[in-house]
Amino acid sequence: MNQPTSRSSPPTWAQWILTAACPPRYRxxxxxxxxxxxxxxxxxxxxxxxxxxxxxxxxxxxxxxxxRQRVVDVFVGHHVPQVSSEIPMIKNxxxxxxxxxxxxxxxxLSAIAFFIWxxxxxxxxxGVIGLAGANEVDLQFVPYVVMSLLLVRFLRPLAAWSFxxxxxxxxxxxxxxxxxxxxxxxSFAVYLSRLPSCGPRASFNCAPTLSHMLPGIGLTVVIxxxxxxVVAYITGVRTQQQTPRTVAVG
Amino acid sequence: xSSRPPGEFEQAVLLALVRLGExxxxxxxxxxxxxxxxxxxxxxxxxxxxxxxVAKGYVTTSLGEPTAERGGRAKKFFHLAAPGLAAxxxxxxTTQATWAxxxxxxxx
Numbered sequence: 001m002n003q004p005t006s007r008s009s010p011p012t013w014a015q016w017i018l019t020a021a022c023p024p025r026y027r028x029x030x031x032x033x034x035x036x037x038x039x040x041x042x043x044x045x046x047x048x049x050x051x052x053x054x055x056x057x058x059x060x061x062x063x064x065x066x067x068r069q070r071v072v073d074v075f076v077g078h079h080v081p082q083v084s085s086e087i088p089m090i091k092n093x094x095x096x097x098x099x100x101x102x103x104x105x106x107x108x109l110s111a112i113a114f115f116i117w118x119x120x121x122x123x124x125x126x127g128v129i130g131l132a133g134a135n136e137v138d139l140q141f142v143p144y145v146v147m148s149l150l151l152v153r154f155l156r157p158l159a160a161w162s163f164x165x166x167x168x169x170x171x172x173x174x175x176x177x178x179x180x181x182x183x184x185x186x187s188f189a190v191y192l193s194r195l196p197s198c199g200p201r202a203s204f205n206c207a208p209t210l211s212h213m214l215p216g217i218g219l220t221v222v223i224x225x226x227x228x229x230v231v232a233y234i235t236g237v238r239t240q241q242q243t244p245r246t247v248a249v250g
Numbered sequence: 251x252s253s254r255p256p257g258e259f260e261q262a263v264l265l266a267l268v269r270l271g272e273x274x275x276x277x278x279x280x281x282x283x284x285x286x287x288x289x290x291x292x293x294x295x296x297x298x299x300x301x302x303x304v305a306k307g308y309v310t311t312s313l314g315e316p317t318a319e320r321g322g323r324a325k326k327f328f329h330l331a332a333p334g335l336a337a338x339x340x341x342x343x344t345t346q347a348t349w350a351x352x353x354x355x356x357x358x
Contacts, residue, residue, distance in 0.1 A: 009321075022297075023301075025301065026297045026300070026301055026326065028323045028324065028326075029275070029276060029297070029323070029324070029325070029326035030276065030293060030294070030297050031321070031323060032276075032320035032321060032323030032324065032325065032326075033275070033276035033277045033280075033293055033320070033325075034293060035319070035320050035321040035323065036277055036317075036319055036320045037277060039319040039320075058292070058293060061292040061293075061294055061295075062292055062293050062294025062295075062297070063294065064292075064294065065292055065294035065295045065297075065298045066294050066297075066298060068298075069298040069301065069302070
């Protein structure tokens, strides 16, 4: 039978999680610090269950911060200030370091917005705007348009790139976002088609087939690529218009 | 590029580095912060903040010797750099200027 204080090393599972979650630049230091504090608790004859509980909670809390920081690093990037007596004003807080990760994130956001729009807001808005003669088909692209406008805002850091690079990235982002949107739309249509009370809904009373959609998809791709070119052009214009602004310290 | 001054916790970490001098590493920084701030501080919060400060150029690092009690891992020491000192001064001036706007009334 084990002595209560016989275990003198931190739990392996927690060490493994810590190692997996932490970035290499401070992984060893952080794990070493926790090991050092764990050793202090061993010397203080703390019960191993209490020590392991403390270590586990520390790892979980640490990972919360680490993961949050990593998400910020991926989607926002580090803020590196100028080392001088002058501190530049913020030109743009967003600097996309991983366009693909950003695109996936953006696409998911777009799909979520789409679902929220359809599931919660559509009935209310259609009820109001319907008085002006619109219907839900006219409105289904609203979240996508909003997301596209946000996209232009996010793409500004790419302004320093060449037009071809800006076009490739912005067009790619549009296409991937549209793919998410398409999946969301298709899933929603399939979902509605299976509802027992969906008879009167002519537009959703059967799941659409891909062959029927191909011409529309082709046209959409062309439109999105054109949008990508517009975004690439706009971001280039913004670069030329931006001038560095600085404020003196003190 | 950012002109954002260090936040409250970042300022606390920078000041802990000043106080601890050459002995500033994770365990001691956390202990110092918990003592001064009167609350529990996660080691993850300390390291992510220090990582941010290093990226900003406010803090530099150096490695110590590996020890057995740390599982053969080396200590990572953190040192305040000149931009960090400038940022602290700037933050203090901003705070003082803010509080100089008006004295607080003793009661409302």
